[in-house]
Amino acid sequence: MRGAYGGPRVLLRRLREVMAEPVTAQEKLDRIVILIAANMVAEVCSSYVLRVDGELELYATEGLNPGAVHQTTLARGEGLVGLVAQQAEPLNLSDAQAHPSYSYKPETGEEIYHSFLGVPILRAGNTLGVLVVQNKAHRTYSEEEVEALQTTAMVMAEMIASGELSAIARPGAEPAVQRPLHAQGVPLAEGIGLGYAVLHEPRSLATENLIAEDVNVEVQRLDDAVAKLRHSLDELLEQGDVARQGEHREVLEAFRMFAHDRGWVRRMREAVLQGLTAEAAVERVQSDTRARMMRATEPFMRERLHDLDDLANRLLRVLTGREHGPNVQDMPENAILVARNMAPAALLDYERARLRGLIIEEAGPTSHVIIIARALGIATAGQVPNIASLIESGDPVIVDGNTGDVHVRPPEDVQLSYVDKVRLRARRQALFQEHRDEPAVTRDGETVKLMLNAGLMVDMPSLAETGANGIGLFRTELQFMVSPTLPRAGEQESLYGTVLDLADGKPVTFRTLDIGGDKVLPYLRTVDEENPALGWRAIRFGLDRPGILRSQVRALARASAGRDLRMMFPMIATVSEFDEARGLVEKELTHLRKWGHQLPERMLLGAMVEVPSILFELDELLERVDFISVGSNDLIQFMFAADRGNPRVADRFDPLGPAMLRAFKQIIDKAQAAGKPVTVCGEMASRATGAVALLGMGFRSLSVAASSVGPLKAMIRSNTIADMQDVAARLLAGDPDGSAHEDLLRMAQTAEF
Structure with a gap:
């Protein structure tokens, strides 16, 4: 690889240029895989996208047979590409064909390539696809090359999440990130809300904010934000009764330990040095961590995920200057608020006139935040596992507070059905109004x-x-x-x-x-x-x-x-x-x-x-x-x-x-x-x-x-x-x-x- 860090930086700058060009989504993908292959001196670069039906489809390639694009598919778990998608971890092999999961697809012409590096395309810990580079020679890709491909995959994730690829997808085979999603939760506050998602802890960043203009400036911003975060946690532990010993102290000490973990900070600094902004580096490292911990079987590991999510979100708030509550100007007129958990006071920070619904993962029917939501007349559903990671900011969402149903990116027939329900509810409320006296x-x-x-x-x-x-x-x-x-x-x-x-x-x-x-x-x-x-x-x-x-x-x-x-x-x-x-x-x-x-x-x-x-x-x-x-x-x-x-x-x-x-x-x-x-x-x-x-x-x-x-x-x-x-x-x-x-x-x- 040309220069441990010069290569990725150059690649990211060129990727930004390509993504800004007024060309079709397919043309962008084709140019991106060419850029990656050239930058990493790879003879093959291929991009696979996870579809709504669970299949991985080859969307673009440089080096394999062009006729295999949109024709080759793999089930999740099938072949090396499917294995990467399933495990959500990089796979680095010097002899791919010797691996027990190798699957031969004759239409691709990949049998002449031996070395294989595949990384998952992740967003908030969810797999959207797989990015692969290959070479004829038997070689193991360096750690720097793995990091570079992971960083590039993050940019790909933004492109997939934006919905651009839907225009080139066959009906029924759209990218999974854009698929309609129905989740069953618990009804917490009556009503039906139709609107667009607003994440209580925003994780997504605009594409132009992913790639650093000046790496040195971004490193300094990251270091300053980490220092500020650590200082705030140190102050918390010194306050009054918190300073005394006890189980609560041990919990907070563990939380502070995460903030002082050198490995966590080192991974973020390395991502910045490869060309990402400080915010993108935080998000990239936390997405990788979330992907691993979501698949962990030990309850302790999954419980710690909440601590790490909170830590990353705190750091993002420091970096973005949003430490003191939500930016109301960013809210649509019909907002559906999505949160993992929330204090009652946090809900009151939002402008009531714009809120149509609330989806909250960790709250029961009598939690105080739900009492507030009910008092404000906000339709609310909760206890939907991982829903905050499955919804993108701006996604159309329906929340049914009467049944607990949550519909993300609902198809037209579902939308029309709920429009009818809202009208029926309005007529019912009018009846109650008629008999109010x-x-x-x-x-x-x-x-x-x-x-x-x-x-x-x-x-x-x-x-x-x-x-x-x-x-x-x-x-x-x-x-x-x-x-x-x-x-x-x-x-x-x-x-x-x-x-x-x-x-x-x-x-x-x-x-x-x-x-x-x-x-x-x-x-x-x-x-x-x-x-x-x-x-x-x-x-x-x-x-x-x-x-x-x-x-x-x-x-x-x-x-x-x-x-x-x-x-x-x-x-x-x-x-x-x-x-x-x-x-x-x-x-x-x-x-x-x-x-x-x-x-x-x-x-x-x-x-x-x-x-x-x-x-x-x-x-x-x-x-x-x-x-x-x-x-x-x-x-x-x-x-x-x-x-x-x-x-x-x-x-x-x-x-x-x-x-x-x-x-x-x-x-x-x-x-x-x-x-x-x-x-x-x-x-x-x-x-x-x-x-x-x-x-x-x-x-x-x-x-x-x-x-x-x-x-x-x-x-x-x-x-x-x-x-x-x-x-x-x-x-x-x-x-x-x-x-x-x-x-x-x-x-x-x-x-x-």
Whole structure:
């Protein structure tokens, strides 16, 4: 090879020139293989592309019989080319014909060539094709030559991914990267979204940004970015409680170890020295790593893939200057957001008006990010393995939040089918709108209050649009999550006052600040915990930081001057916690009286029942509170010790099984005996099946997502409480013959006014 690094650089520059020429895709491919062969002093260079049917088709060659182009095909795993595609690793042989996987294709005329070097054409770890060079002489290609061909293959991957080759493909034999893809996930938030993919962690780069103008500049950019990344991780490990020893520390140390791995940095520097930009080098190395680790059988290796993905994405954000959130200007008007995982605050960084759907790999139905998506009315599906690697930015995508189906690059008939579904859904919503002012009354005359879950100003119009009876849960933490700094008392008071004004006399129940777990405030120092869901969060945070809680109470009281204030504390585990929180409220009211501020006309204090321990102090709690709300999401996850954000266990237990329903039954029976109002919030209340069981047990107030109000009202008006009570009784008894679940589904699907 001519010059360890001069050859690849020259080749990349010439490839960029070829790809910019106004010629057909086939002409580009033909010129590219000629360039590669000349640069590497190879007598053969061939490009194979993986098709939608799983076959590898010869698309271009220099040195083999030109008549074999578009005629020679190999199955994945067949021959040496198929082996490279299957294993996603380079294959370097001095005597190809002696290899047991060698497959003779007489039409190519390759039998006279002995040495063989094949590299996979990879993108995000997925194989798009194979690039091959061959020589007549028996030789083993050098490590530099292997690296050069891999670098060139990355440029080829961009060309294949762009869709250019579809124009020269036979129908039914298009490149696999452009094939329609249907994936089945889990429905997480209702609705149907049609639009174009936006990757939450963008990995793709424009072709012109792959090839370096000045290699020395790119090396320096890479070194500076790596140093900045390492420094940020070092700072993280020095923060407060993170610095102490423990399992969490070991995890972060392992993560930092990856960032300091010399081999990782060396591979990226070598890719830059061959002519790639710093960004392209990061992507190239991570794509190779992902390809190997995706095929690993050891669970440990596959789990580490997420760490390495995150590390590469952090480095890319440093290099591209996008360390502080997404670039909204890059979003289409109808965006489908695609993410492996996402914090709730990250979703709020995106402009709601442009979001049509969300596809997220690692989230359960009650994850906080899904609660936010549901509140915003974003159709969401999740738990689709590797979907973020299978979708390209800009791909047309359909996400069905009702069934969990995800369609990538859908064919025309699928698109038309979903357009019809969207129209049908719009007509159904129009029907709900038409009946929004009708009460939720069962056929035997029992009235049910349907309240809204809210937390953002964007939620407030839904109160009038749905005809809901009020807001049963206003999540005050969302204001804190969207703000770049801790909201001052005046800012909080303004929001709460506006919410009460827009509610126009309907009741609003404010939940005090519930942060912690996966709801992290960027401007407050976080505490790394081994199990944050069971850690320092919600009322525990408020009682330990009384200044923040008192400031919020003051803002709520002043905003409610002359009006009713309904306020409840989250995650109460013992009666003593409620007593302490109530004491802070009384101190704040005393302070306001002293300074002559007008107080709320009536103050109603409540507690969230979501920690199992409070079930054993429920009688004492009910003596103290004005009302309670059941947080079904947390109560279910704590009762079953199943992390709701972990897809492996989120659906492991049945919330409609007798164990969980008996807990709900205990709550409603004790609340009714004490004469205290009780509302159920969360996922269980929002689903018709859960609502049937809850109403059958005696609950008469549900606080749900805006999209659930219409369907639930239709279900309630279509059934009788007597039938619901019968179903609930059989579910509580364990439903031995399965008939109760059948009746439950039938009643839940009955929705006619």
